[in-house]
Amino acid sequence: MLRVGIDVGGTFTDLYAWDEEASGSRKVRMSKVLSTPNDLVSGFMNALSEAEIPPSEISTIIHGTTVGTNALIERKYPEPALIATEGFRDTIEIGRQSRSHLYDPYAVKPSPLVSRDKRFTVSEKLGADGKTVKPLDREGAKQVAEQIAQRGIKNIAITFINSYVDGRHEQEMRDIILEVIPDAKIALSSETRPKMRELGRFVTTTIRAALFPVIGDYITRLEKALKDSGCTAPLFIVKSNGGMMRASTAKERPEEMIESGPAGGVAAGSFMYNMLGLENMIITDVGGTSFEASLVEKGQGLITDEYELEWEMPIITPMLDIRSIGAGGGSIAWIDDGGSLRVGPKSAGADPGPVCYGKGGTQPTVTDANLVLGRLNSTLSGKFELDKEAAIQAIKTVAEPLGLSVIDCAEGIVEIACENMADAIRMVSTDRGRDPRDQTYVSFGGAGGLHAFGVAQSAGINRILIPSFVGVDCATGATTMDVRHDVESAFYQPVNGINTNKLTEAFTKLEEECAELLENDGISSEDMTFERVALMRYIGQSYEVATPVPDGPINEDTLPEITEAFNREHKREYGVSNESFPTAVVTLRVTGHGKTEKPKDNDFQTAMGPNSQEGISSVKERRDVYFRGEKHTVEVHDVSRFREEQEITGPAIIEHPNSEIVVPPDAFANIDQYGFINITINKTINEPNKEVLS
Known part of the structure; x- marks a missing residue:
């Protein structure tokens, strides 16, 4: 049976399949077909057909997609209704009153996710302690529900101030709406992300409501196409946090798919860490439309708690810190x-x-x-x-x-x-206190090998690694993923004097919620593991640092360990820490992992590693190639004819089924036992062109 990963990009749809029962080279199947923008499901099915995979022989499908991201950027979704506390109608449009370009008098903010005529308010208010300041105006709430019903809107976001502490008013509002619109799809901010700071919570909840119909329709059509083809395998969707979830869960949590496609590449990087032991990697993906960059440290992608879809549109669900720019082959x-x-x-x-x-x-x-x-x-x-x-x-x-x-x-x-592309690398490295010179540049994407040497040289990186699954890397990474869910709750208390019993109870409750999500995605209790994190800050700071928290009951003896971990993480992130400053816990998070089957190193080596015999040349032809304005007649190598540890001196071209790899002058390349190509760049090559292009 086949474990299949399919990633739908803006230009190409990629497939990587791992046969759990076959041996040798038949273990792996790959395909790369043009995407079908007008009907992405067709491209998805074309990839299966191109790889000659009978749908009935699939055990699991894991799918990465940018459907949600594209819908938000292009504003192509049925506009939801937004119901906020009286006085907060325009929060998602006002934002934080900051400017993307401080001295640009013509700067224009992105259009709001919901137009003002579809934003409503009701009278209610909870205090920051969760106590009722003003009860929900039920009559006014019913009038709002009727206005929404008259407009025929079925997807609705409810974002009340301070509901991160207690969601009872939002739940009450939902009940009133369902009396008027029984088939409404409603997102509550207290259930989406119960975290402080209303802008991120309002935006994230609005995105969930906006994507309900988009993701629901897409997944439903995809499930039907698979069923009609004879496929009975469960469908999983790649999440922005580096894990995956069942398609049914994705319909209810679509905001967790914003970086669904690129997250597969980070998972591939984590898989490579387990194979090669590389502690510091910059994972890059060059496709036809975009360039993505992210850091993997000791096998883990860095997580951000506030990803901006556009200026002043923060998404506060935990996501891999992936920076995307509009740079690719197209x-x-x-x-x-x-x-x-x-x-x-x-x-x-x-x-x-x-x-x-x-x-x-x-x-x-x-x-x-x-x-x-x-x-x-x-x-x-x-x-x-x-x-x-x-x-x-x-x-x-x-x-x-x-x-x-x-x-x-x-x-x-x-x-x-x-x-x-190098600028995007600096965003995930230099901007987060990491030196790119300490990293290995891992090049993914169909156009990755063409530009790897230029990007790495610009960023000051001298080692490039190109895996044997280049060109279908996000699809490959999808097949190595675990099911993963992050659940959070607000818990503001200074560490000095914190109630450890309540802290333990809060973590236990989150673990139970996480276990329920994992169980719904088909994970048995013995395959579940949990990680605790406290989002902490020095008292008086505005933003938090994710700090690991040990398992089990938390007591007075545990608190110094947590504080020490916070100081360590703060110094790694910002370069400074101060043990004399008082600290506070702001938010609690539990990450649940559901273990899945993955390829084994020796199987991967057999399927993807070099297997050419001695005496067979890898050179298939010679071609004229230009570097720095000079024409070179270079050898073009067929990657399938490589021998292990074979070395190539640049300039040269390496042809791969899904990519073209450029080895520039004065660079050296060799291939390892897994079929991975290692390129070492001489620091003196590819100096910037002094000619002014104007």
Whole structure:
């Protein structure tokens, strides 16, 4: 039976399948097909067909998708109704009154998730201690419910101030709505994320309500297509926290899918840590539309508690700290008003795609530039024929106004794209107190191998690792995931004088909630493990640091251990700590893991490692490739013909079924027992081009 991971991206849909019963090379199946933006389910099923996988032979499907993210960014969802406490109607639009660009007088804030005419208020208020200040106005609440019913709105968010302490008023409001609209789908902020600071809680709850119909419809159609094909396997959805959940759970918690696709890449990085023991990795993924970067330390992706979808739109569910920018193979090159060459963030996507695809694209892209430079196979690894002449003509449209040759302009396009990607690496490393020079650059994505050397060199990283599943990495990572749920509750108390019995009871209650979620996703009690975390801060600070808390009963002897852990985490995150400052607990979190079957190292080595015999050359052809304006006739290697520990001196090209890997001049590459390609870059190469592209 097959454990299948499928990741639907903006340009390609990737599949990686692991046969739990087969042996040798038949253990692994991969496919990469163009996404179908108008009907993503079709692309999903096409990937199964391309990999020749009978749906009846699938044991589990794990699916990563950006359906929710795209719907939010493009505002393509049935607009929900929002009900807030009187006086807080405009919280999600006002935000924190900060500016994304301090000195830009023309800055425009993103449009709110819900337009003002669909935002309602009712009279009620709880104090910060949970006591009733003003009871819910039931008559006013009923009038609001009737107004919403008259508009035909079925997805509703309820966001009352201070409900993070006690959700009884929100629950009361929900009951009133259901009397008027029995089939309404309602999100309560006290159940979505009961945490302090209303903006994040209001936004996250609104997102849940907005995505109810989007995710519900998509998953329902996907489940039907799988059932009609004869597939009876359970469907899991990749979560933003690096775990997965049943599709039925995803319909109820859609806000946990915001970084669903890229999270698979982080899971692949964690899997590689278990294989190779690399403690510090920067995981990158270059697709057709976007570039994602994240850090994996000792096998764990870094978690953020406030991810911003857009400026002033914080999502406060625990998520992997993945930074995405609009840079990929489909990123469009253009000239700005100042006469400078720019690349992205707009992308040609899958339709029409780069000019060289011959599907109607007219604007030059990064893929077109790589083809012109000879770095890209003209058949895209046998998928279809690329039109190099069309790519040349497209690049001329920006090269000629700049007074550049086509080759110089193409190199400029690639260099600018690489610099943009390097900026995202600095966001997840330097911005969080990590030195990128201490990391191994792990390159994922179909376009990852083309740009790995340029991005790594710009970021100051000299070791590159490209796995044997490059191009379908997020799908691969999905097959290695555990079920994971994070549950939280507000618990503000200074550590000095904290009630340890209540603290223990609160953690125990969260563990019970987490166990119920895991059980609903089919996890048995013996396969469950739990981690405790307290979000803590020095008293007077505004934001918290996640601090590990030991299992079992918490007593006075445990508190110094927790405080010491907080100081350690604070210093790692910010570079400073002070043991004399008093500390406070703000929020409690329990993370539950549900263990699943995973590939074993020796099986992976047999299926994906090099197996070519001595005497068989890996060189399949020679090709003209440009580096720094100079033409080199380089050897093109077929990765399937590599021998273990074979070394390659650049310049060279390594062709992979799902990617093209560039080894620049003065760089060296070798392959390990797992089929992973290690590239070491000479620090002196790829120096910035001094020519001003203007």
